[in-house]
Amino acid sequence: MALLFTESHEWVDAEGTSRRAGITDFAQGQLGDIVFAECVVDMDEEVAQGDEVCVIESCKATASVYAPCAGKIVGFNSTLEDSPEKVNASPTGDGWLFEIEPTDPDAITLMDEATYAKHCEEA
């Protein structure tokens, strides 16, 4: 499935009603070994684009993960509680963080993979 990307290094599924989201491979590389992930909003809470949804921690850093678009948070990957290292091993697969139902799927303007790759090169 195609992914869309934010400047702050989140990804979100490009299609579907309820879409998975997480941090990119570039972001997990910068953070190093992830040791903890938690969702800081309640389930079914409405968030605006850019609101903090999750906090993830490596040994040396902590990072906020922001909503890639406006929407309702409908899921959190609770398997990360026991194995946060999945975020390192498979950031866009098993290491997904949360699920969001976009308020207006048509209004999402995010980068595609190629544009994001360029964004990372410049970073």
Place this chain on the structure above:
Amino acid sequence: MTPTMPETGNGFEARHIGPREDDIQAMLARLGCENLDEFIEEAMPNSVRSSGELNIGEPRSEAEALAELRELARGNRVLRSLIGMGYHGTLTPSVIARNVLENPGWYTQYTPYQAEIAQGRLELLFHFQTLISDLTGLPIANASLLDEGTAAAEAMYLAWGAARGKRQRFHVTGDCHPQTLAVIQTRAEALGIEVVIGPGEATLDESYFGALWQNPSTDGVVRDLTAQIELAHSAGAMAIVATDPLAMVLMQSPGSMGADVAIGSTQRLGVPMGYGGPHAAFMAVGEEHKRKIPGRIVGQSRDANGKPAYRLALQTREQHIRREKATSNICTSQVLLAIVAVLYAIYHGPEGLARIARAIHRRTRLLARGLEAIGIRRVSETPFFDSLHLATTLEEQSEYLVKAEQAGFNLRAYDDGTLGINLDETINDEDLRHLLGIFAGNDRTLPALEMLESSMPTGLPESFERRDAILHHEAFSSYRSEHELTRYLKRLEQRDLSLTTSMIPLGSCTMKLNPTSAMLPISWPEFKDLHPFAPTAQTKGYRELFKQLESWLCSVTGFAACSLQPNAGSQGEYTGLLTIRAWHHSRGDAHRDICLIPGSAHGTNPASATVAGFKVVAVKNNEKGDIDLEDLEAKATANADALGAIMITYPSTQGVFEKTARRVCEIVHAHGGLVYLDGANMNAQVGLCTPGGLDADVCHLNLHKTFAIPHGGGGPGVGPICVNARLAPFLPGHPLVKCGGEQAGGPVSAAPWGSASILPISWMYIRMMGSAGLRRASQVAVLNANYMISRLEEAYHIFYRGKNGRVAHEFIIDLRPFKKSAAIEPDDVAKRLMDYGFHAPTMSWPIPGTLMVEPTESESRAELDRFCEAMLAIREEIRAIEEGRADREDNPLKHAPHTAELVTADTWDRAYTRSEAAWPAPWLREHKYWPPVARVDNAWGDRNLLCTCGAVEDYTE
């Protein structure tokens, strides 16, 4: 050759300052300078240099200064203080006093960030957590907090945070220690929390996020809190219990009563009262709060060879990473004192602790019975452990206080005429007879103790008694004989790298000499055995010492007044910001709550600002690392209506004397804010320039950096603040002892003068250095840093140079290029330095991918050279990787540090030799420090948090 000893005094200055006179000349010559004054002119902008002299006077020799301090100490009268209130007489086992407290191998260590060379104290801190966890009945304990009052405030902050700002009220029972309540109120006020004081049985509603009980109460009453805690929980509030470590040995733990958090002080576990501190406070919480607990947590992980190894765990909670979102601003804790406390428990073991607690309890019961026989009643017939609250009248109170003083005792005098007596482990049966004698009067016969024994009150009802066993880990039973304990202590000491091993070039941490002469007085009874609330007349010596020290620190900072109360640097920041806040409030400007903080500031700054009730707005640094004046101007203008303060560091966190410091102050003042100057880098300023002269309004000093108090392996710290005249009225006060400014705010520490008993160290240091010596120390500190650059600059890129390419007292080595060229990270260099016998400099701060080196004035040229040679050799090791002569993975840097076990193993399959691993420099053949473990696996430790030791069988898999 010219003589190298100065003529004045016995030349303590020449003992303190490392390089000899001819070294200094040679170092200056290398830098192209004639003399120190000319060199400083080159390094320091004219606009900041102060013309005035320090008013400290001529230096005293070590013997003279000690004699003078002896005279001051005579002004203190040491009585047996049975005042209680969280401070108790205690017997420090001599084996611990001599081998730990008075031993530079233990007190000169740095904070254990570099885990591989800190295994000794990490092991003891791990045991400390086990001790606290066992006593409190809660699984997660930290190691440690600053004092009981601040621990209570931290607990409130934790509970407030857990409610995510949705509830604003906090309940405190009226019978908690008055200083604890006051410290809580100070903290609450700044955060907009409403503290409600009420009875222990108060009903809480859903506006409360938490409640705190003291058990035993300040009056000595022991309660079963189970029902109250249940009620608090049903209202959704967290339950916090302040408690006493010896009482917990006998009574039900807070955890078993359902508490979420337990806090208290471990002072009475062998740490002298010291007129208020330092001692280690503790906090323990349930599993669900482990990511929210403030302070340091030691966790067990494993090293690269799979062996168990300790390390600081869950550091992302802390201010140095999470900045304004941190769980607390606490940084330095009380490592040395926590170590003494846990060693006291190791020395006595569980049976010994129980014996001590039972003896105290028995004598308290005897005393209660004896007093009853004499006709003195208690205020209420409630259960107790070690304290009695006596229903006396005001006249009786003054009569008994006089008699008690004549008999050598201080009792607690309540305002309402009642009396408190708190017994500690130093009280024996003979003392008990004297105590009863105070009350017996001439016409009353003294009851014989033996007669009383049979009819003692119960004290603790059976249902209150502790049922679970504590301290079953073998550490608490294996070292009971003095031989065993001494050897255990030596073994642990040798695992750690301290200043007795080599220089610790920690940028921004000023690991200078901790002079032995300055350390001696802290063991004098006149300084260590005073209760913080002892009558003023008994503490004249201390008062005089404070007055002198305050005036010297004012001279050093160019300020008008000083408060010695903050007992850590973070506390100094918090206190300084509170004075700024109070000033704004006094002018009707309560809305001024924006605090500007440069991006390069230490994480404690934004964390402290948040705790002091400010909102943080970041200011950019320019490409030279200086504060970006344009951005500052813009942010100050945009926030002009609400601008409260700016926090700056000088010299900057990059170790540069910024030219624009005055301009920064001007801009902020023009927009209605005041300037807080972080004193972390004061060691480059003393005698050369002053925060006052730069137009700052307040600064804190780290006496454990600049003024020779040892780091203690991660505490104690002392962080007094100095302020200009307009902030002087707002210096913190204290509810029990008059101190602080005319419009003093509440206390920030439990004791009026914080960690009073270690202030003599800074007094001695300043006295022995004198005005000229202090100035020269700063000059040589700057010289040493610049000399090192001259040796390293060809091999490494050095960041941020100031005027004439000079730096202040520290500098930053850029390691970022090596990530690409050789796959080498700062960690690899830091760990490799251990193989060379050195502690790494500050890593990846203030810039990621760098090392920040601060040599201090105390390091000799030979030691500076040795460190530089290690760095140069490491550069060559990196070059070998870059040029393909060494493998990118299998090389001595990636595998550092190397343990003795590894390099002497029968098999060796590395792509480099054993010699290259362990003996990379010639001096190592002479003196080799062996890292006790290989590289510690941080991620594994944080993913599998283990922070207390279970019984031995728990480990056998």
